[in-house]
Amino acid sequence: MRIASLVTRITQQMRRDRRTLALFFLAPLLILTLMYFIFDTEASDLKIVVTGSDETIVKALKQADFQVTAAEEFSREKMIEKDTDGWLHVENGKMKLTLLNDEPTRAKAVQMQMMQGLQGNEKNTPSIEEKYVYGDANTKGFDTFSPMLVSFFVFFFVFLIAGIALLKERTSGTLERLLATPIKRYEIVAGYVIGYGLFALIQTIIVVLYAVNVLDIVLVGSIWLVLLTNILVALVALSLGTLLSSFATSEFQMVQFIPLVIVPQVFFTGIFPLDGMSDWLQKIGKVMPLYYASDAMNGIMYKGFTFNEVLLDLLILLAFAIVFITINIISLKKYRAL
Amino acid sequence: MKNAISIDGIAKGFQQKKVIQPLSLNIEKGGIFGLLGPSGCGKTTLIKMIVGLIKPDAGKVTVLDHEVPNEALLMDVGYMAQSDALYTELTGAENLEFFAKLYRFSKKERRERIQYAAEIVQLTNDLNVRVAHYSGGMKRRLSLAVALIQNPEILILDEPTVGIDPLLKQSIWEELERLRNEDEKTIIITTHVMGEAERCDKLAMLREGEIIAAGTPEALKTQFAAETLDDVFLRIGGGLK
Numbered sequence: 044m045r046i047a048s049l050v051t052r053i054t055q056q057m058r059r060d061r062r063t064l065a066l067f068f069l070a071p072l073l074i075l076t077l078m079y080f081i082f083d084t085e086a087s088d089l090k091i092v093v094t095g096s097d098e099t100i101v102k103a104l105k106q107a108d109f110q111v112t113a114a115e116e117f118s119r120e121k122m123i124e125k126d127t128d129g130w131l132h133v134e135n136g137k138m139k140l141t142l143l144n145d146e147p148t149r150a151k152a153v154q155m156q157m158m159q160g161l162q163g164n165e166k167n168t169p170s171i172e173e174k175y176v177y178g179d180a181n182t183k184g185f186d187t188f189s190p191m192l193v194s195f196f197v198f199f200f201v202f203l204i205a206g207i208a209l210l211k212e213r214t215s216g217t218l219e220r221l222l223a224t225p226i227k228r229y230e231i232v233a234g235y236v237i238g239y240g241l242f243a244l245i246q247t248i249i250v251v252l253y254a255v256n257v258l259d260i261v262l263v264g265s266i267w268l269v270l271l272t273n274i275l276v277a278l279v280a281l282s283l284g285t286l287l288s289s290f291a292t293s294e295f296q297m298v299q300f301i302p303l304v305i306v307p308q309v310f311f312t313g314i315f316p317l318d319g320m321s322d323w324l325q326k327i328g329k330v331m332p333l334y335y336a337s338d339a340m341n342g343i344m345y346k347g348f349t350f351n352e353v354l355l356d357l358l359i360l361l362a363f364a365i366v367f368i369t370i371n372i373i374s375l376k377k378y379r380a381l
Numbered sequence: 382m383k384n385a386i387s388i389d390g391i392a393k394g395f396q397q398k399k400v401i402q403p404l405s406l407n408i409e410k411g412g413i414f415g416l417l418g419p420s421g422c423g424k425t426t427l428i429k430m431i432v433g434l435i436k437p438d439a440g441k442v443t444v445l446d447h448e449v450p451n452e453a454l455l456m457d458v459g460y461m462a463q464s465d466a467l468y469t470e471l472t473g474a475e476n477l478e479f480f481a482k483l484y485r486f487s488k489k490e491r492r493e494r495i496q497y498a499a500e501i502v503q504l505t506n507d508l509n510v511r512v513a514h515y516s517g518g519m520k521r522r523l524s525l526a527v528a529l530i531q532n533p534e535i536l537i538l539d540e541p542t543v544g545i546d547p548l549l550k551q552s553i554w555e556e557l558e559r560l561r562n563e564d565e566k567t568i569i570i571t572t573h574v575m576g577e578a579e580r581c582d583k584l585a586m587l588r589e590g591e592i593i594a595a596g597t598p599e600a601l602k603t604q605f606a607a608e609t610l611d612d613v614f615l616r617i618g619g620g621l622k
Contacts, residue, residue: 220466
């Protein structure tokens with residue numbers, strides 16, 4: 044019941060703070076829309092596999108800056124496994140190109156470069172039959188990273204708002220007053236998690252529905268899985284935000300965590316291609332919660348992954364949340380020994 | 382059990398500064414006990430150690446025969462902090478309701494307790510106003526109501542009458558005296574106003590983390606041959622020779 048009273052109080056406070064509420068729910072939609080119109084990326088290091096072809100085509104493609112591997116046989120499954128951008132199969136003079144299309148910009152680049160490379164070889168422009176592993180010819184770059192954006196917004200706003208809320212509770216003395224009542228430390232943390240978790244859930248629903256219905260972003264997998272992932276993201280953001288708020292003495296100092304905690308994570312969400320990064324940089328990404336959130340969200344929304352396929356990502360997110368929540372409960376000891 | 386609170390050789394320092402020198406103090410059950418001293422003398426630190434919000438570096442505090450910190454004790458101690466620890470987005474009633482819920486009162490009990498506490502501090506008519514619109518004195522009164530909400534045996538009030546007009550100050554004191562006389566509560570208040578100190582049953586004067594004198598107001602005046610408590614304070618402090 045103590046947890047419930049905290050949840051009620053948080054809900055009341057949030058409802059009264061209309062501006063924060065608007066920021067929480069509408070700002071993501073605004074930024075999402077802007078990025079939808081603005082974003083574009085470039086691709087490099089395209090890997091393709093050629094089967095059933097002669098040396099001349101392979102040579103031509105190598106000259107066209109592809110990493111070409113000639114193979115006896117190949118399959119869609121192997122493309123996924125080996126992260127191959129394109130598979131060109133030549134049979135009786137007909138060409139069949141299968142594109143992985145995990146990032147549409149890469150798929151488009153494969154098409155363009157292949158056309159140019161083969162033109163020099165043949166007299167006229169070759170006709171190529173195209174197939175896609177993920178998505179189709181209409182896939183836009185935005186489709187692949189918008190799932191990550193959804194998680195990013197949840198993370199960003201929950202981190203900031205929950206962090207500042209607990210900070211305010213610290214500086215105004217209400218946290219101390221709270222701890223002079225028989226409330227248990229875990230009850231405070233649980234109240235916060237559930238209270239702000241509810242708002243994060245509403246935010247996720249709004250953002251996902253907007254992205255899918257208004258911006259027409261691909262949602263292949265289950266919307267419930269999307270919600271589940273983002274609840275976990277919210278948990279991580281909330282527990283990390285409240286934890287870091289104990290290192291801040293003012294709202295302004297809380298905002299200063301954005302370039303330290305939020306921005307670096309964005310680099311590892313896949314908005315910028317991860318393949319191009321050096322190994323040590325990729326390793327850094329693996330300690331960041333948003334890396335796993337993005338991986339799961341991209342899998343569910345774009346590639347149609349099922350629960351089992353994103354389970355590892357979800358478990359890692361859950362582990363992050365549990366660790367942060369535990370540290371939160373322990374760190375409240377600073378205010379009361381019990 | 383004669384003593385409500387007994388403090389045994391507690392000390393506390395923050396960084397280099399010693400805020401509380403090792404001090405011992407017994408506070409009897411029933412009655413209003415005043416902690417008197419200038420700002421920065423360690424009153425608030427001492428009080429927070431009694432409530433269990435600060436852990437002493439040495440020594441121990443026993444409240445109602447339980448060593449602090451003790452979870453059950455939090456039910457018996459009503460604490461009013463020096464700064465108004467209130468949720469300004471919420472109304473007065475919502476603040477009281479929130480704290481009442483933390484003490485696990487039933488709905489009926491909550492209604493009764495809120496009504497009772499609001500009446501004492503004369504906020505009944507302003508309960509549905511958001512605290513953000515309250516005056517300084519009203520916030521102080523609501524903080525006092527929060528401290529009273531669970532009907533605690535011991536009330537610990539840190540500067541309860543700061544920013545409250547004389548008329549209301551008078552009525553709050555009358556209520557504190559009624560709580561002492563009828564409900565036999567133990568009330569500990571801190572103050573730096575000598576006029577209020579006169580109304581306490583027992584006093585302890587605190588200076589730079591040390592108790593420099595303790596006793597009834599009358600005894601202190603006799604002991605130091607002073608007319609007023611102000612004089613007592615100055616005499617001990619070395620201001621008056």
